[in-house]
Amino acid sequence: MRVTSPDWIIVGAGFTGAVLAERLASQAGRRVLVVDRRDHIAGNAYDYRGPWDILVHRYGPHIFHTNSKKIWDYLSRFTEWRPYFHHVVAHIDGKYAPIPFNLNTIEDLFPRRMAEAMTQGLIDTYGYGAKVPILRMREEGAEQLRYLADYIYRKVFENYTFKQWSLKPEELDPSVSARVPIHVSRDDRYFQDIYQAMPVDGYSAMFARILAHENITVSTSTEFEAVRGLYPGAKVVFTGPIDEYFKFEHGALPYRSLRFRLFERPGPEAQPVGTVNYPNEFDFTRITEFKHLTGQRADGTILIEEYPEAYVPGRNEPYYPIPTGDTAAALVPYQAMAHQLKGKVWFAGRLGDYAYYNMDQACGRALALFEKQLAVT
Amino acid sequence: MRVTSPDWIIVGAGFTGAVLAERLASQAGRRVLVVDRRDHIAGNAYDYRGPWDILVHRYGPHIFHTNSKKIWDYLSRFTEWRPYFHHVVAHIDGKYAPIPFNLNTIEDLFPRRMAEAMTQGLIDTYGYGAKVPILRMREEGAEQLRYLADYIYRKVFENYTFKQWSLKPEELDPSVSARVPIHVSRDDRYFQDIYQAMPVDGYSAMFARILAHENITVSTSTEFEAVRGLYPGAKVVFTGPIDEYFKFEHGALPYRSLRFRLFERPGPEAQPVGTVNYPNEFDFTRITEFKHLTGQRADGTILIEEYPEAYVPGRNEPYYPIPTGDTAAALVPYQAMAHQLKGKVWFAGRLGDYAYYNMDQACGRALALFEKQLAVT
Numbered sequence: 001m002r003v004t005s006p007d008w009i010i011v012g013a014g015f016t017g018a019v020l021a022e023r024l025a026s027q028a029g030r031r032v033l034v035v036d037r038r039d040h041i042a043g044n045a046y047d048y049r050g051p052w053d054i055l056v057h058r059y060g061p062h063i064f065h066t067n068s069k070k071i072w073d074y075l076s077r078f079t080e081w082r083p084y085f086h087h088v089v090a091h092i093d094g095k096y097a098p099i100p101f102n103l104n105t106i107e108d109l110f111p112r113r114m115a116e117a118m119t120q121g122l123i124d125t126y127g128y129g130a131k132v133p134i135l136r137m138r139e140e141g142a143e144q145l146r147y148l149a150d151y152i153y154r155k156v157f158e159n160y161t162f163k164q165w166s167l168k169p170e171e172l173d174p175s176v177s178a179r180v181p182i183h184v185s186r187d188d189r190y191f192q193d194i195y196q197a198m199p200v201d202g203y204s205a206m207f208a209r210i211l212a213h214e215n216i217t218v219s220t221s222t223e224f225e226a227v228r229g230l231y232p233g234a235k236v237v238f239t240g241p242i243d244e245y246f247k248f249e250h251g252a253l254p255y256r257s258l259r260f261r262l263f264e265r266p267g268p269e270a271q272p273v274g275t276v277n278y279p280n281e282f283d284f285t286r287i288t289e290f291k292h293l294t295g296q297r298a299d300g301t302i303l304i305e306e307y308p309e310a311y312v313p314g315r316n317e318p319y320y321p322i323p324t325g326d327t328a329a330a331l332v333p334y335q336a337m338a339h340q341l342k343g344k345v346w347f348a349g350r351l352g353d354y355a356y357y358n359m360d361q362a363c364g365r366a367l368a369l370f371e372k373q374l375a376v377t
Numbered sequence: 378m379r380v381t382s383p384d385w386i387i388v389g390a391g392f393t394g395a396v397l398a399e400r401l402a403s404q405a406g407r408r409v410l411v412v413d414r415r416d417h418i419a420g421n422a423y424d425y426r427g428p429w430d431i432l433v434h435r436y437g438p439h440i441f442h443t444n445s446k447k448i449w450d451y452l453s454r455f456t457e458w459r460p461y462f463h464h465v466v467a468h469i470d471g472k473y474a475p476i477p478f479n480l481n482t483i484e485d486l487f488p489r490r491m492a493e494a495m496t497q498g499l500i501d502t503y504g505y506g507a508k509v510p511i512l513r514m515r516e517e518g519a520e521q522l523r524y525l526a527d528y529i530y531r532k533v534f535e536n537y538t539f540k541q542w543s544l545k546p547e548e549l550d551p552s553v554s555a556r557v558p559i560h561v562s563r564d565d566r567y568f569q570d571i572y573q574a575m576p577v578d579g580y581s582a583m584f585a586r587i588l589a590h591e592n593i594t595v596s597t598s599t600e601f602e603a604v605r606g607l608y609p610g611a612k613v614v615f616t617g618p619i620d621e622y623f624k625f626e627h628g629a630l631p632y633r634s635l636r637f638r639l640f641e642r643p644g645p646e647a648q649p650v651g652t653v654n655y656p657n658e659f660d661f662t663r664i665t666e667f668k669h670l671t672g673q674r675a676d677g678t679i680l681i682e683e684y685p686e687a688y689v690p691g692r693n694e695p696y697y698p699i700p701t702g703d704t705a706a707a708l709v710p711y712q713a714m715a716h717q718l719k720g721k722v723w724f725a726g727r728l729g730d731y732a733y734y735n736m737d738q739a740c741g742r743a744l745a746l747f748e749k750q751l752a753v754t
Contacts, residue, residue, distance in 0.1 A: 094462055094566035109563060111480050111496045114505070147505075263457065267674050281571050282460065283446070 006033035006217070006231055011224045012239030014043020015359055016349030018210045019074075019366035020237050020374065025215035028375055032215060033231070035222040037240075041211060044319075045203040045359060051264055052298035054290050055202045059317070060260060060306055061275060061288040062203060065193040066360035072195040074367065079206040081197035082295055086190040087273035091281065092155050096272055099190070101134075101152050102183040121145050122184045131181040152182060160279035164308050165256060165322065173323040190275075198293055235377065239349035241318055242334045248313075250333040253354055254326075255318035257311035266300050283307055321354050346373065383410035383594070383608055388601045389616030391420020392736055393726030395587045396451075396743035397614050397751065402592035405752055409592060410608070412599040414617075418588060421696075422580040422736060428641055429675035431667050432579045436694070437637060437683055438652060438665040439580060442570040443737035449572045451744065456583040458574035459672055463567040464650035468658065469532050473649055476567070478511075478529050479560040498522055499561045508558040529559060537656035541685050542633060542699065550700045567652075575670055612754065616726035618695055619711045625690070627710040630731055631703075632695035634688035643677050660684055698731050723750065 008024055010017045013036040024030040040046050044059040063086045066072055089096040097108040103122070106115045121144050126132050134157065138149035153169075157180050161169050189196075199206040211218050219227070224240070238245050243253045261284070274292035278284060284305040291301050311318050321327060331354045338347050348369050350357045357365060385401055387394045390413040401407040417423050421436040440463045443449055466473040474485040480499070483492045498521050503509050511534065515526035530546075534557055538546050566573075576583040588595050596604070601617070615622055620630045638661070651669035655661060661682040668678050688695050698704060708731045715724050725746050727734045734742060 091462075093562060093564035094464075095563070110505075111484075111493075111500070111563060113493055113497060114500065265672075270672075278460075281573065283449075287460075 004031065006031045006234050008032045008237065009224070009227060009231060009234045010034045010237045010239070012036055012043065012349060012351075013038075013041040013207070013211070013218060013220070014239060014349065015045065015357075015362035016239045016352070016366045017043075017237065018207050019363050020348070020370055021216050022210050022213060023367070023370040024374060025213040027370070030215060032217070033227065033234070034211065034216060034218045035224055035227055036218075036220050037223050039221045040204070041218060041220065042204045042207040044317075045207070047202040047204050049202075050262075050290075050302050052296075052300045052302070054296055054298055054300075054302045055294045056262065056290055056302055057203075057293075057304070058260075059319075060258060060304060061290075061293060062359060063191070063196070063274075063293060064198060064359055065191040065196040066358075066364075067193045067195070068360060068364060069194075071360050071363050071367070075199075075206070075363065078209040079199040079201065082200050083196065084198045084293060084295065085196055086275070086293070087188060088190045088275045088277060088286075089273050090156055090277040090279055092279070096276060098188040099156070099277060100181055100183050101156060102188065103186050104188055106148070118144060118148050122148075122182070126184050128184055130184045132184065133181050135180070137182065148182070152180075156180075156279050158279075160277065160285060163279075163283070163285050166308070166310070167322075167324070171324060173325060173328075176323045198295075202294075235343075236345040237352075237374075238345055238347050239352045241313075241351040242331075242338065242347050242354055244313065245345075245347070246334055246337050249337070251330065252313055253318075253330055253334070254322045255311040256320040256322055257309050257316040258319050259307040259309050259316070261305040261307065262302065263305070264300055264302050268297075268301065270301050270303060318351060321350075321356055323356070343377075381408065383408045383611050385409045385614065386601070386604060386608060386611045387411045387614045387616070389413055389420065389726060389728075390415075390418040390584070390588070390595060390597065391616060391726065392422065392734075392739035393616045393729070393743045394420070394614065395584050396740050397725070397747055398593050399587050399590060400744070400747040401751060402590040404747070407592060409594070410604065410611070411588065411593060411595045412601055412604055413595075413597050414600050416598045417581070418595060418597065419581045419584040421694075422584070424579040424581050426579075427639075427667075427679050429673075429677045429679070431673055431675055431677075431679050432671045433639065433667055433679055434580075434665075434670075434681070435637075436696075437635060437681060438667075438670060439736060440568070440573070440651075440670060441575060441736055442568040442573040443735075443741075444570045444572070445737060445741060446571075448737050448740050448744070452576075452583070452740065455586040456576035456578065459577050460573065461575045461670060461672065462573050463652070463670070464565055465567045465652045465654060465663075466650055467533055467654040467656055469656070473653060475565040476533070476654060477558060477560050478533060479565065480563050481565055483525070495521060495525055499525075499559070503561050505561055507561045509561065510558050512557075514559065525559075529557075533557075533656050535656075537654065537662060540656075540660070540662050543685070543687070544699075544701070548701060550702060550705075553700045575672075579671075612720075613722040614729075614751075615722055615724050616729045618690075618728040619708075619715065619724050619731055621690065622722075622724070623711055623714050626714070628707065629690055630695075630707055630711070631699045632688040633697040633699055634686050634693040635696050636684040636686050636693070638682040638684065639679065640682070641677055641679050645674075645678065647678050647680060695728060698727075698733055700733070720754070 007030040010021050013034050021032045021034045024032050045062045047055050047057045050056040088099045090099045095108050097105045103119050106118050134149045134152050271289045275288045277286045284307050287305050289303045384407040387398050390411050398409045398411045401409050422439045424432050424434045427433040465476045467476045472485050474482040480496050483495050511526045511529050648666045652663050652665045654663045661684050664680050664682050666680045
């Protein structure tokens with residue numbers, strides 16, 4: 001595989017890489033070679049048509065949501081959207097109760113009087129519409145609200161956290177646990193962003209359009225090592241794992257991985273909503289049913305279970321940077337090494353920055369990187 | 378039927394026998410002959426495809442549930458699972474109210490004010506989430522809670538017990554009656570285990586996979602007597618009735634048996650949940666509708682009624698060891714006889730141990746027996 005001397009090599013065809021390639025090609029007139037070691041574009045957002053023509057997300061459910069009009073408008077040039085508001089229920093005490101925990105959840109789980117008293121207590125203390133971190137409520141609330149906070153902690157947070165990270169809540173960075181809120185409202189949606197939608201033809205189709213520029217060449221199933229020597233003058237954006245780029249010289253950055261189990265069932269929907277969390281049962285954290293996400297109707301249905309597991313480089317995929325203080329510190333020496341390559345190699349994206357980005361954040365990071373640095377390089 | 382000199386003869390192809398056969402064959406490299414007098418494998422867990430392709434459990438409903446990750450992981454090598462949380466309602470005063478008795482049951486059965494006062498009394502006395510044996514509540518509770526305990530005793534426990542065992546509650550071992558709790562919560566599930574699921578293709582298919590090892594030969598419709606003389610050197614695991622093995626020399630161990638009546642109905646589900654208990658009416662104890670258990674959708678439905686009856690060896694099946702002090706004592710002489718056969722014959726399983734095991738317990742008993750004794754034999 002050969003390309004007429006690209007100006008840029010972009011490693012990784014996920015959100016960060018694809019958006020940067022598009023910007024460099026269309027706005028700066030650069031020739032760009034995008035390589036990805038996988039056999040497909042779209043990174044972890046990759047989807048394909050499975051049985052019954054149902055769109056399947058190979059790397060787990062991807063639901064697009066953003067508050068940024070800029071990012072929304074940018075991606076809207078490459079796809080039409082189907083408005084979709086994701087709902088999640090958690091299996092708690094035998095009920096499928098809405099998550100994040102809100103007033104409906106309280107009503108579903110507790111006896112009527114108790115639920116009414118809790119609801120009134122929350123409204124009186126925090127105001128209708130507030131989002132209160134349960135760890136805060138656990139410390140400062142009246143007895144009944146402390147009980148509620150404890151209940152949520154035990155039945156929703158603690159076991160799920162242990163499955164997800166194999167860490168006890170107190171071992172996690174406080175920013176993670178602080179984020180688990182109870183929502184003093186009856187809004188059952190999992191996200192509250194202004195824009196919430198799924199690309200009508202799927203993510204892979206959207207990525208194909210993002211990358212469909214005459215200045216862009218895409219080569220999948222291609223390692224960076226196979227092309228870097230061919231174009232010594234090309235600048236590089238590396239969206240793979242920053243520690244791998246530097247051959248793990250300062251040790252491997254700790255990630256959490258996932259194993260997925262896809263399965264099919266005949267018949268209509270198997271779940272009441274898109275995702276069911278199982279904090280307290282089984283080894284998987286959650287099951288997602290794709291038909292809810294895509295709005296498709298079919299005689300069968302496809303679901304995916306997620307089993308968190310330890311990350312082993314070369315054996316499975318690095319999905320989540322592990323959010324503890326230690327791990328943030330582990331990034332520092334790699335950032336210093338990256339600094340030495342300034343002007344030649346840029347690191348970006350979930351794996352390049354070692355930061356958990358949602359899809360819109362990855363897209364936003366790429367747009368900002370282009371505007372502030374690459375456009376003027 | 379002939380086998381090249383098996384190292385082991387296993388009598389019974391239920392959970393205990395199948396798991397031991399698999400372990401001996403795959404882990405210890407032994408040749409194993411499994412015989413069962415019935416014309417099928419899977420013991421009482423046997424299922425088959427009935428009308429509308431619905432999976433029918435010939436020997437009554439079998440719902441898998443366990444807290445043991447070890448047992449779950451072991452069986453997961455032989456089947457996929459469908460998460461299933463079993464719900465039972467009892468027909469009480471003309472209502473179908475959830476069992477075990479919990480706060481929802483109170484709400485379904487009593488007028489609102491009365492129900493709220495009882496609920497509040499339970500929460501104040503025992504705390505939300507507690508499980509309180511009704512015999513304890515009957516002795517120590519406030520007047521209203523004593524009334525409730527009496528009500529449950531009369532409407533749920535007493536008559537059901539008499540049908541099930543043909544014994545008055547006071548004739549039963551206290552460990553049985555002490556187990557009947559009221560659950561101060563809204564958790565309606567019949568079980569609270571971490572793993573609760575049904576094998577996707579049914580139990581018989583799972584057993585076929587457990588036994589599908591080149592070192593295992595299975596012979597159904599075969600009495601132990603027909604093969605024991607052929608292989609005098611083989612060690613034996615006997616999972617049949619221990620008293621039958623010793624020709625009832627110390628009398629028959631008392632069991633309770635069941636008669637089943639299967640019936641079909643056109644149309645969708647005939648019951649609100651998987652099992653409906655009838656403590657106070659009819660001669661059957663309960664009716665189970667298989668579609669709820671399997672999650673199948675079909676134009677018809679199949680149900681099964683259970684009629685407890687006396688056990689008569691040779692005429693019906695021994696299902697439940699009768700839980701009284703007398704019966705436990707009756708086992709002692711047989712245990713002594715079994716001890717004489719140490720190193721040659723092992724007794725295990727519900728009938729071999731004369732103990733009421735759930736499916737996961739039978740599986741766990743077999744795994745432990747293999748690890749502690751058979752692996753090193």
